[in-house]
Amino acid sequence: MRYKNTYINLDTRLYHEQPPTPLENPRAGHFNEQVAQQLGWTDDEDLMARWVDILAGQYVPADFEPLAMAYAGHQFGQWAGQLGDGRGLLMAQVLDKQDKLQDLHLKGIGLTPYSRMGDGRAVLRSTIREYLCGHALNQLGIPSSNALGFVVSDTKVRRERMEAGAALMRVADSHIRLGHVEWIASFAPDLLGEFTDYMIDTYYPECRDSEAPVLAFLTAVVERTAKMIADWQLIGFAHGVMNTDNLSITGSTLDFGPFGFMERFNPAWINNHSDHTGRYAYQNQPAIGHWNLNIWLPHFMRLEGVTRETLSECLAPYEATFMQHYQQGLCRKLGLPHERDSLTLAFEWLTLLEDNLLDYTNSFRALLGLVAPDEHPYEQHLLAMMTTELNQEAQKAWQDWSIAYLAQIELVSFEQAINDMKTNNPIYVLRNGMAQRAITAAEQGQFEEVDRLFELLKTPYDIQDIATDLDSTPPNPNAPQMPISCSS
Incomplete structure (x- = not known):
């Protein structure tokens, strides 16, 4: 090495x-x-x-x-x-x-x-x-x-x-967290300039070409963080403990302890059993990212040329960056271009999932069975499973939505739509039940299930022979949630 x-x-x-x-x-x-x-x-x-x-x-x-x-x-x-x-x-x-x-x-x-x-x-x-x-x-x-x-x-x-x-x-790519700067600000403020130079030179060297390298660096951290959290939302991932000491300066996911991948869609889902107020619920992650950055940025006012006004400009791109990245990704998951009509359909779809507690991963993938059923028998199976969970009123909402969706699909490149749907909607995510079965076996000295899941998750967008029905079966809507803690 x-x-x-x-x-x-x-x-x-x-x-x-x-x-x-x-x-x-x-x-x-x-x-x-x-x-x-x-x-x-x-x-x-x-x-x-x-x-x-x-x-x-x-x-x-x-x-x-x-x-x-x-x-x-x-x-x-x-x-x-x-x-x-x-x-x-x-x-x-x-x-x-x-x-x-x-x-x-x-x-x-x-x-x-x-x-x-x-x-x-x-x-x-x-x-x-x-x-x-x-x-x-x-x-x-x-x-x-x-x-x-x-x-x-x-x-x-x-x-x-x-x-x-x-x-x-x-x-x-880094273990430097927002909390490193918080520590320096409280216990060694004389190191802030040196440490900021280290962060820029090591992880954001392109910012040295800017007229204001520190401000360019801070803006870049804000934008990377916004994109990372948008990626979480799109895949249905909840970090669980978004403390400032658990967010990296590089916009890479770090220190996910009581994490979870969304199964039945509930935006208010809390996957950390210690989060009694729901601060880090799935739907709150974008706002918490903004809160953390807003706490972090003012420490840099100790540096020359950094003011409250310039820091506001650094933080300002967060919302727009998040929304653009999330909305573009959401449209790709539906195989549609990023435009108003597509977003209307997308949010109607999410409402359908939420109202009926449908499985997030399976339902998005099942749309391939609607758009191209002859080519996607597995997705057609997922679609059938999904629709059997709908009551009469929900069936009507589904029919109305699917007609509008297929009409929109006809206006775009069919090949591009299929490709976007396949590459943005995984078949397999690490469901809590999957992880627990591997843990139970490993505690008995048997690591074959860890190896199987490792291989399964290596190509999550492709159907695999080593998969079992349990890998894509969501829990019963009324089943108690599996408690997940930092030591789970």
Whole structure:
């Protein structure tokens, strides 16, 4: 691998250097060959031979320089003060095969000075969920952290019960969060200029060509964040804990703990069982993204040339960027051009889904069975399943909508419409039931279901022989929601 450890060259107040605390008797859980090749990990015989020991913290390669980052944040809308890497270490930074900087971050590897009341460990169930979700989001085309692999061990960790300790090597284009700047503003304000230069030079070098590089950088972060959240909404993904310390400066999905992929469509859906007020409900994600950025931006007023007025200009593109990206994506999901009539149909469709609690993923994919039934028997099956759930009044609404929709489809390129629908509506997402079945088997030492889901989610837009009916079956509308927490 081509190492480029730069974070460690920053002021030492920003981190704490330390080795990982090893797990006992580690065993392989799953290894992501795709990510390993991207990083150049597979080119190093020592890394390949000892990957389990590395992920378990039993062996630290010479070029790794592990450190725990300090950061702060607003959690559930309240200032939480100093936080930081409480159970993870930035092990190394490398240039991948596309010359893109990647962080290797080992999660679940013991206590750090930032652990607070935690134990510094991760359990197998949360590790598997993060591993599969990062993989799923990347294969869906949504910017996100991914993972090299995970291990399980004999180290015991207490959550609601005693569980097996695990560790995951997370790979992300950056682990710098909005909360890093919040920490600097509160505890080391003299570092803001240096740290801002580092963020620009490392992650937004194109902003150096601007007359006002800092303002260009801030605007770029705002726009990337808006697009990321629009991508979440389009695919039906809910992050679960959109605290400022869980949003990356690069607009990549990071630290999704109690996440979920929408099944039966309910915009007010809360997937985090600790979110008692619904602050981070699916429908609130766009507004929360704006709130977080609005909290973050004023810290830069300490820098020369940055004023309240210029910061307002940086934040101003958020809503327009989000709406354009979301509306364009929504129209592509229907195979229609981005125009007023298409959006009218799109929002009528979402209302139909909401009123009848229809499955979000299946219903969008089922439209291929309406537009081109002879070519899409599987989607025709999904369509039949969907329509059987509609009562008489809903059947009438569906018939009226489908007639208007097909009339609109006739006005566009049929080939383009089919292609857009196929490439924007997945067949498979990581449903909570799927993840739980893999976890249950893994806790018995059987990782075949993790491997099957990994392969299934590798090509989520294509029908696969390894799929089962359970992979696309939504829960009963009246079934209690599976509780998901940060340790789930």
